[in-house]
Amino acid sequence: MPTLCRDCDTIFEAAGACPQCEGRRLVAHDEIATLAIAHVDCDAFYASVEKRDRPELTDKPVIVGGGTRGVVAACCYIARLSGVRSAMPMFKARKLCPDAVVIAPEMRKYAAAAAEIRALMATLTPLVQPLSIDEAALDLSGTAALHRAPPAVVLSRFARQVEAEVGVTVSIGLAANRLLAKLAAERDKPRGFAVLGAEAAAVxxxxxxxxxxxxxxxxxxxxxxxxxxxxxxxxxxxxxxxxxxxxxxxxxxxxxxRGIDPRPIDPARATKSISAETTFAEDIDDAASLARVLFPLCEKLARRLRAEGFAAAGLVLKLKTARFETHTHAVRLTAPTQLAETIFEAAKPVLMRAAGPRYRLIGIGAARLTDAAEADRGDLVDQETPRRAAREDAVERLRAKFGTGIIRRGG
Missing domain, CATH: 1.10.150.20 (5' to 3' exonuclease, C-terminal subdomain)
Incomplete structure (x- = not known):
């Protein structure tokens, strides 16, 4: 059976260790030299970036999250041995793993690492469809002549390159379609490489x-x-x-x-949603207090829209009650925007109408994403919006240079 050595990228037929380097990180499959659809998933991404930047945490359980009432954004595999999982309430995670090092999320750092990985993906094929900040689908069909190697070898090289240059690890699934590639990637984590071919339905x-x-x-x-x-x-x-x-x-x-999935890999359909939310230390039912929390979230959403190159053509306000009931409210926009002020002014009246119950969480997200070029154009009647955009851009440049706390909006 054809076997790929993940240490030296040799494909060989013999059994046992790699005849080229004696490596034992091997992947054997009848179709390993022909399959071309891949799913790449970073391993415990946020926690891996934190461990990369703080080597003293390498052998410690790490949880990325915030507060006692928030949820786990990510956790390393050591923490998972104690039962900690993503989206788990922080109080429960701390109880399961009291020795864990808890780190507040730093999205800008994770976005920078993700951008490095995306740039490496783009050298493999133009058909890359990001599915979230830490995973993507790739179509390497027809690239063997360009890379002088089948997709499996190219992906094996890529995994080692990410580990060496970015400092995090990835797991790869290789198959004939997107569905099977994703399922394959989940079968061999972390630092895995799994293949699903004609046997997929039976497996x-x-x-x-x-x-x-x-x-x-x-x-x-x-x-x-x-x-x-x-x-x-x-x-x-x-x-x-x-x-x-x-x-x-x-x-x-x-x-x-049955393992059938006709969806193509479409780079134009990369990002589906962008949002920002926070969980309160204590439940809030006061409308003014909710509004004070909402504006920083609008700033965070606007920042993420700009970073991803999108504008919001609509919004969704999310509120979770003290009884864990989630309420969502559609918010209309007259034109696409990237401006925190515009987002806040559109969402605030909806928030005021929803105030009353005690809430433990508030969030704001872009309901429909459009190209950034469509944002905040203004017109002959609306000449203030372009001025707002210029003002917000200047504020963000100051924050990028001196830190997010250098300038704040007055009440």
């Missing part, structure tokens, strides 16, 4: 249906009520049966269970 059949993208807890419970708990049971449904039992999305779900 996935005994797995719980929850491993499939789009099958969340609610749908998994619904499927369980029908006696469907394994991927193979879902895959066995024909289109007619799937539609009858699961509605219009049924045939698509059954196809995914």
């Amino acid at each position: 996935l059949a005994p797995e719980p249906v929850g491993i499939l993208p789009g099958v969340g807890p609610a749908l998994a419970r619904k499927l369980a009520g029908m006696g469907i708990t394994r991927v193979g049971q879902l895959a066995a449904l024909n289109d007619r049966a799937a539609r009858a039992r699961l509605g219009e999305d049924g045939p698509m779900l059954a196809a995914r269970a």
Whole structure:
């Protein structure tokens, strides 16, 4: 069976250690030299960046998050051994892993590391679709002549290059489509390299249906009520049966269970959402207090929009009550924007109407993303918006040079 040595990138047929370098980081698969769709996922990304910058934390459990009422943004694999997971409440994470080093998130640092990794991806293929700050799908079809090596070898080199130049590790899935590449990447973490080919349906059949993208807890419970708990049971449904039992999305779900995914890798559909949120130390029900918290979040959202090269054509205000009920409110914009003031002025009236219950979390996000070139143009009637944009740009340049606390907005 063809085998890739991840230490020297040799593909060989013999069994045992690599005949070229005697390495044992091997990946064996019949299709390893021909498959070209990859999913790259950084390993515990935020925590890995923190450990890179603070080597004394290498062997310690690290949790990236904030406060006692916030949630875990990321945690290293040592912390995961204690049961800590992303999105877990911080109080629970601290209880499970009392020795963990807790670090407040520093998004600018993570964005810089992600940009370095994206730049390395762009040298492999122009078909890169970022899926989040720390993962992306790549199509390396037709690149073997350019790189003088099959995609598997190119990806193996890339993983080592990221580790050497950026200081974090990645896990790679290689397959014939996006779905299988993602599932492969999740099978061998951290620092992994997994392949799913023609055998994918048989490999996935005994797995719980929850491993499939789009099958969340609610749908998994619904499927369980029908006696469907394994991927193979879902895959066995024909289109007619799937539609009858699961509605219009049924045939698509059954196809995914069979390892079928026709979605192309589209760089133009890279970022789906950008948002900012915070959890309060104590619940808040006062409208004025909520508004004071909202404006810094609007500034953070505006900063992220500019960093990603997008503008918001609409907004979503998110509020979570003391009883953990999440309420979302659509906020209309008259034109795309990157301005914190504009975002705040549009969201504040909606927030005022929603005030009353006690809230533990508030967030603001871009509902529809457009190109940054469409933002804050103004016109003959609105000449103030371009002035606002210039003012906000000057403020952000000062903050970039002297720190975010150098200048603040008055009440």
